[in-house]
Amino acid sequence: MEPPDDKTVRFQINGRSHEGTRGESLLAAIRRHGYEVPSLCYHEAVSPYGACRLCLVEVKRGRRQKLTTSCNYPLQEGIEVFLDTDRVVRHRRTILQLLLAMAPEAEELRSLAAEYGVEDTPFVTDEEHADNACILCGLCNRVCNEVVGAHAIAFAGRGLHKRMESPYDDVAEACIGCGACVFVCPTSCIGIEETEQMRRILKWHRDLPMQKCAACGRPFAPTFQIMHFADKIGVERSHFDRCPDCR
């Protein structure tokens, strides 16, 4: 084994010793070592946000042992992590009930809740937004900002009225229609439709015409998206005249 440099830290998961990098996401370290911790709002490609609260673990540091979200906990030397204590499981159940109250119909959430024996929620469900399964995890927003760089959407309002939407809940002019938000959304609440001519991102009211491949004639991506990517990586637009298969 290589000698540990100052970036390498030793810590324990459920009483077993492991190594990781100082400051990395505790959740990422836990998963890398093969343990399972549920989460909805975490994605390794973007910064952690700690919104869904499901990645809760107990961390013992010195004499103090506390509950914390692991996704945004920076890994430190000598901490002891406990993944499935009674306390963790009890709180996770409550969190699942709260999330179910926000999105009672979301399949992904229901099946995760079922794993914890949670079938129903004692909390008041939001009747007004019953058709909207958004749990305000902000993952779509972070992907749009940090990975795509389109900055098309953001949280609006605050408290009970907080929601994820395009400016003025109108057509998201900055949306390039890449569909990354649709891909990462943990409750599949954004919605995408695609025809030969058009790709629609339903929640952001964005309709974008599709680019057809100059060689095979197959539509492969929205024209607007291709322009965005060509500018971003600094290649000629003509590079994208053909689909990836014909290029």
Next chain:
Amino acid sequence: MDDAKLNVILDRHDRDPSALLAILMDIQKEENYLPREDLGRVSERIGVPMSRIYSLATFFSAFSLKPRGKHICTVCMGTACHVRGAPKLVEQIGRDFDVKAGETTADMKLTLETVNCVGACALGPLVILDGEYHGNITPTKLERVMKNLKKEQG
């Protein structure tokens, strides 16, 4: 807002994206609300995405995205004011001026707003009319405060 005026505001803050909040406040001071078209130009000129501006503008209750009336009446609905009858005051103003909380009268004379505590709980219930604070408000006192406005409306 005309272009020159907007540029003056932007230049006052060095077109600094981190001064966005101050820029929005200046625009609202001039226009009484935040016009969508103005926000679009701010976005372009200081390089802040529209989504971020919209997010800020909807977060703070001090900002309005809709045109507001000539006069702005704010009723404190914080806990202390609330238990001392603030909802009744909102009702009274609503009835007298035919306006709902968060909305503006049809003649654009008055906007009725509610806020959750202005930090003067000892004076509750509290009504703020065009920046002037009126404490320990009763229905009769409220009528007196709003008298001039009522006259203006005719």
